[in-house]
Amino acid sequence: MSNTPLRTAHGLTKDPVAADWPALREADVERLLLEYPHLGVLHSLHWHSPRPFSAAGLITTSTGTLFVKRHHQQVRQAAWLEEEHRLLAHLHAQGAPVAAVVSNRHGRTATVQDEWTYEIHRVAAGVDLYRDALSWTPFQSVHHAHAAGRALAQLHNAAAGYQAPARQTPVLVINAKLIEQEDPLAAITAAAQADSALGTYLQDKDWHAQLSNLLLPYHAELLPLLKQQPALWTHNDWHASNLLWSDDSSTAVVSSVLDFGLADRTFALFDLATAIERNAVPWLDLDSGGSAPADLDAVDALLAGYHAVKPLSATELHTLTALLPLVHIDFAVSEIAYFAGVVQSVSSADIAYNAYLIGHLHWFNGAEGQRLLNHLAQVKP
Incomplete structure (x- = not known):
């Protein structure tokens, strides 16, 4: 052996x-x-x-x-x-x-x-075209983006009758429990009080002031829209590397969906916003000083594929645009808690805090983030 x-x-x-x-x-x-x-x-x-x-x-x-x-x-x-x-x-x-x-x-x-x-x-059916792809890396083509959008809508249709309560697991799931609160900063404070590792990590950070400036303006617009969302169990990690594909090179068809490890009870638009955030913005380019411009063609293809199965209304598209800058918040906080507490890696927790939780918010406030949000605001149902 x-x-x-x-x-x-x-x-x-x-x-x-x-x-x-x-x-x-x-x-x-x-x-x-x-x-x-x-x-x-x-x-x-x-x-x-x-x-x-x-x-x-x-x-x-x-x-x-x-x-x-x-x-x-x-x-x-x-x-x-x-x-x-x-x-x-x-x-x-x-x-x-x-x-x-x-x-x-x-x-x-x-x-x-x-x-x-x-x-x-x-073993699921299909070809693993993205086996070595990192999260936050793009689709290989707009055809893959369109197929991924269709497959996500089909998955939402399949999940529609599932009524189990939200997951009880306290670590490494993706949901909207923090951003759905009237006061998300108070919710983060409560989470830090309940998780000693998270609390210890955040205690010397200026997180409250930073999130007050970066998060709360988006949250004020988003909160009333969230209250209208019907609950749904969602995948929450809809990245091309979690999909298997048809071996017919002339078509782009999702054959299987993998890795429901981050699934929880959220709502359909949350899953769709996560899919945009994880596939259409090359976040890792920021590490080398790039501006990480979003692939707007991929965004359009993903939405078109989804819309072909589950049509999106003007109100839903508006909600999607309002949600996108904050869709990462809950998981970023969960990752910080995981790295600080479970694996006790301060360096990884620092990346999750600075590059993910705070860094993504800064990006959405910058030129490229505003370009993406303005583009979404122009999409018609």
Whole structure:
């Protein structure tokens, strides 16, 4: 058996970083498979995911190829993970193209061993064209953007009847709990009081003054619009790297949707705004002094694809424009708490605070951000 391999992961910049979590080992997978006797014995562990918040990889057993993902229990306890799996089961029953989660010999889809929580998925259909793509990197074409918009609207239709309450997991999910509050700064203060690591990190930052200037003007326009949004379970990480594609090079079709790890109960426009934020703005260019101009053609294609399945009204487009500068706020705060508390990396927490939470707000107040928002304001239903 091999020793634990060195593992790098996607970081918060363009450069790979040492992974926060050790790579899967063959011995780990062999022990895990004892809880899944119907999957057979391990033949190989042949790919390690570069995603940062867990350890994952592809394995081949005597029954086929599978995807294994391992979380630390501080990040995902079994009950927290199975919230995600119940959403997947609903979507699968509605015909959505999502990977099936495999149950263990006890009928559970999350398996706890030592300090870890594991899940095993069947391999989804399609070609992984964006396997090595970082978040905040663009679509390869406007055809992909259009197809991604269609697929997102179709996923929202499939999720429409799912009525589970919001997730109870306290870390690394994306939602709008802070920005939906009448006073989002008071909500952040409460979050810092409830999470000692977040509170300790923020205590010497001038975050309240910064967010008062950068966040509150957008929030004043957004808040009454948020109160009109019907709740929906949403993906919340709609990036091209979480989609698999048809192997027919003459068409752009999403074959499967991956990675619902950040899913929660929000609303459809929140998911759509997240898709724009994650795919249409090359945020990582800011690290090298660039201006990160948004790809307006990709924005238009994404919206056109979505609109073809779920037409967007003028009011919804206005809400989308008002929401976009703030759609990252809740997850940025969650990332700061994760880096400061769970993995205890002040340097990563600093990037999440300065470049993500504050930096994105500064961008929206600058020329390129205003260019994007003005463009969206001109889009007609």
